[in-house]
Amino acid sequence: MIRFESVSKTYDGQRRAALDRVNVDIDKGEFVFLVGASGSGKSTFLRLILREQRATRGKVFVAGRDLGRLHSWKIPAMRRQIGTVFQDFRLLPNKTVTENVAFALQVIGKPPSTIKRVVPEVLELVGLDGKGGRLPEELSGGEQQRVAIARAFVNRPMILIADEPTGNLDPATSIGIMKLLDRINRADTTVLMATHDSTIVDQMRKRVIELDDGEVVRDQSRGVYGYQ
C-alpha cells in the first residue's frame, strides 16, 4: 500500500538530508507507528506520501502508483484515498460537527442524499451521535479529535495518516482515540501514525518504525516505543 524505495529528501537550501535512503513497505490493513526524536524526519515521511513534498532520490509508491511520475492534476484524486488527522484537529470553527464532516464530502462532489445518509453513520461510529449540531468550541478536545477522525474517514479512504493525534489530549482521552483508530484499522484501513506518545505505543504493540536523523534505525512488528 505504501512503499519507499531508497528514498532521500533534502529540502532546498539544506545540507543535511531530512530522510536518508529510507526503505519501507507497508501492506494494506497494517497499523504502523512512526517514532523518532523531533526533527528525525517523521513529518517529511508523511508529506512525501501525500505528495506535499517530492523525494530528492528514490521512489515513493502509494497504492501501486509511483508518486514521482504522478501528473499534478492527478494529485487531488490520489489524496482522496488518504484521510489525515493532526494534533490540532483543524476543524472549521464556524461550522457545526455535521457541517464539518459534510464539507469533506461536498468538496469532492458527493450528492446531498449521500451526505445526509453517510454523515450520521460516521458520527455514530466515532461516538458523537447527538452532537452533530454543536460547534467545535462546544466540544472537549477528545470530541474535537473524533470529529476530525470522522471527517478523515467519512470517504472511507484506503489509508489514514495521523500526525500526533493524541498530542493535545490527556491519557484517558488518548486511549479512547486509539480505540477508535484501531477500529478503523480493523475495517481494513491502513493506519500510519507519527507519535511521541510512548505509553500508547507500548500499549498497542503494533509495528513500530523508528527514524533517527532521517534513517530508519528500527522496524519492528509488535514493537515498543523504545527510546527516550
Ligand SMILES: Nc1ncnc2c1ncn2[C@@H]1O[C@H](COP(=O)(O)OP(=O)(O)OP(=O)(O)O)[C@@H](O)[C@H]1O
Ligand atoms: N520545509 C522545510 N525546509 C527546510 N528544512 C525542513 C523543512 N521541513 C523540515 N525540515 C528539516 O528536516 C528535518 C526533518 O524534519 P521533520 O519535520 O520531518 O521531523 P519530525 O520528525 O516530523 O519532527 P517533529 O517530531 O518535531 O515534528 C529537520 O532537520 C527539519 O529542520
